[in-house]
Amino acid sequence: SYFGVPLVSESGNDMMGHLAIFHDQPLVKEFRGMALLKIFAARARVELERKRAEQALRQSEERLASVLASAMDAIVTLDAEQRVTLFNPAAEKVFRCQAADVIGQSFEPFLSKRFGNLLKGYCLAVQPATVNSRQLWAPEGLTARRGDGEEFLVEATLSPLELGGQHFYTLILRDVTERWHSEETLKQLQLENLYLHEEIKTRQTPGHIVGDSPAMREVFAHAEPVAGTDSTVLLTGETGTGKSVIARMIHDLSPRRDKLFVNVNCAALPGELVESELFGHEKGAFTGATTQRKGRFELADGGTLFLDEVGELTASTQAKLLRVLQDQEFERVGGTQTLKVNVRLVAATNRDLVRMVKDSQFRADLYYRLNVFPIRLPSLCERPTDIPLLARYFLDQFAKKMGKTIHDLSPQACGQLLRYAWPGNIRELQNVIERATILARGPLLEIGNALDPRLEAPDTAGPVALEPVGSLEAMERAYILQVLERTRWVIEGEQGAAAILDLNPSTLRSRMQKLNIRKPKSPV
Incomplete structure (x- = not known):
């Protein structure tokens, strides 16, 4: 059954x-x-x-x-008192400690003060009774602390967990230190790339410095030896005398030539933005600062920073600049982290800084810091023998750019240029030659009405000169000879005389033949 x-x-x-x-x-x-x-x-x-x-x-x-165990992120579970109840292998690796030593202990020692305060607030905020969202993302820039005390940047999320009527919190963390450094490096490279693209448009090399007058030879005699040092250089002189060109020459002849040459025109920046431009700013430092931005000092680290029109700096910027010159360190606007840089400074001004110091418009201590090695650039009227050389250089540039065939300056044009007062110096000469080239119709350049007649001496007065001025051909011959001697009579190649004179090698040989320039025979 x-x-x-x-x-x-x-x-x-x-x-x-x-x-x-x-x-x-x-x-x-x-x-x-x-x-x-x-x-x-x-x-x-x-x-x-x-x-x-x-x-x-x-x-x-x-x-x-x-x-x-297989998770790449650190996962930590905390109880209501923020004691550790779970510590996965990734957390052991990130925090450099063993789970057995951490379970049951407070998690507070592993958090920076800011992160710890935020976590306490988050633990209340993620309670199911208080918010609809069951997960909170921590803000950027938080740091945690490893078992050995080293701080590192993290991304973190916090979620609530309820078991047996008790509240727990799951904290998922990711070490983003390396990623942050990579992003910073990428931002730096992008900024340098952008700056280099801007600089390529205006970059001039030492070979483009035209001048053989005694006044310019004295400038070269000072600029060349100081270029090999890290000493601060102060360039003074009237507007348009070529201070930026000499600053570039000093950089290109220095051991820093392979690093950036960063140019800042202090007069062109609004007063409230000068500090941000020089020293950078943090996100939220002021209205419109939506991201962190590096300043020109950081960009020029290892290279040369050229501060043009340094006399236009505000009093607060002068104080901050003084500290950088003394200690090579500063903080970004809105930041607290002290940054150290290795920058060679070249400053320039067309103002009388000594007078400004006496009138309390410029800090005396900053002036003495800048005036380590002063170089005064002569006005164009102080170097009349260079006027035809510069005019021919600009003529060649503009004629080539405009597709015109202009062989030379006319004798009348040369006389006009030598009699003119040149209040705008080289920059004004460049503009005059550009206007004349636009209007030119023949093989010889005529200046015509391109000059202000109020600043031109009458023909009967003769040329205004502080030193003997030979014929145009004689000056051209002397200049070509000087360049040939500097290049040891090498005509072709990147460092040859033709490249320095910005001429085709065949054109240079033709002019040498016309001017009866021959290489001297070597002594037997």
């Missing part, structure tokens, strides 16, 4: 088994043990369900442990 009871799950949807009694003798229909059998079956069903649940939980824990 047989009596049986099915083992059905509590939900009634799962057949778990069958509990039965078999006997070799007939059993009465009202078997008294049936009630006991049903009770035993119910207990067996509960036990089987418990075993299944335990097995499912164990498998779930194993899968969770596998996920935690």
Whole structure:
């Protein structure tokens, strides 16, 4: 005979088994043990369900442990008192400590003060009863602390977890220090690339410095030796005398020639933006500062910073500049981190800084810091023998650019240029030659009405000169000879005389033949 009871799950949807009694003798229909059998079956069903649940939980824990172990991000679980309850292998690696030493301990020592304060607020904010969102992202720029005390940049999210009526918090962290450094390097390279593109448009090389007058030879005699040092140079002289060209020459002859030459015109910047331009700013430092920006001092690190019109700096910027010159360190606008740089400074001004110091318009201590090695650039009227050379140089540039064939200056044009007062110096001469080239119709350049007649002496007065001025051909011959001697009579190549004079080698040879220039024979 047989009596049986099915083992059905509590939900009634799962057949778990069958509990039965078999006997070799007939059993009465009202078997008294049936009630006991049903009770035993119910207990067996509960036990089987418990075993299944335990097995499912164990498998779930194993899968969770596998996920935690393989996770690349640091995962830390905290209780309501911010004690560590879980510390995955990635967290061990990031924080450089073992989970066994951390479990049950406060997580506070691993957080910077700012991060710790934010975390306390976040733990309240992510409570299900207070917000709809169950996850919070930490702001950028947070730092955590490794077991050895080293701080590092992190990205972090915080989520709540409730188990058994108790609140826990899951903190997922990612070390972004290397990424931040990579992004900063990329930003620096992009900024340098942008700056280099701007500089290429205006860059002039030492070979383009035209001049052989005694006044310019004195400038070269001072600029060339100081170029090999890191000393601060102060260039003075009237507007348009070529201070930026000499500053570039000093950089190109210096050991820093392979680094950036960063040019800042202090007069062209609004007073409130000068500090930001020189020293950079942090995000949110002022209205419109939507991102962090490096200043020109950081950009010029390892190279040369040229501060043109330094006399236009505000008093606050003068004070900050003085500190940089003294200590080679500064802070960005709105920042607290002190930055150190290695920058060679060349400054320039057309103003009388000594007078400005006496009138309390310029700091005396800053003036003495800038005036380590002063070089005064002569006005164009002080170097009349260079006027035809400069005029021819500009003529060649503009004629080539405009596609015109102009061989020379006319004698009348040369006389006009030598008699003119040149209040705007070289820059004005360049503009005059450009206007004349635009209007030129023949092989010889005529100046015509390109000069202000009020500043031109009458023909009967003769040329205004502070030193003897030979004929145009004589000056051209002297200049070509000087360049040939400097290049040791090498005509072709990047460092040859033709490249320095910006002429085609065949054109230079033709002019040498016309001017009867011959290479001297070597002594036997």
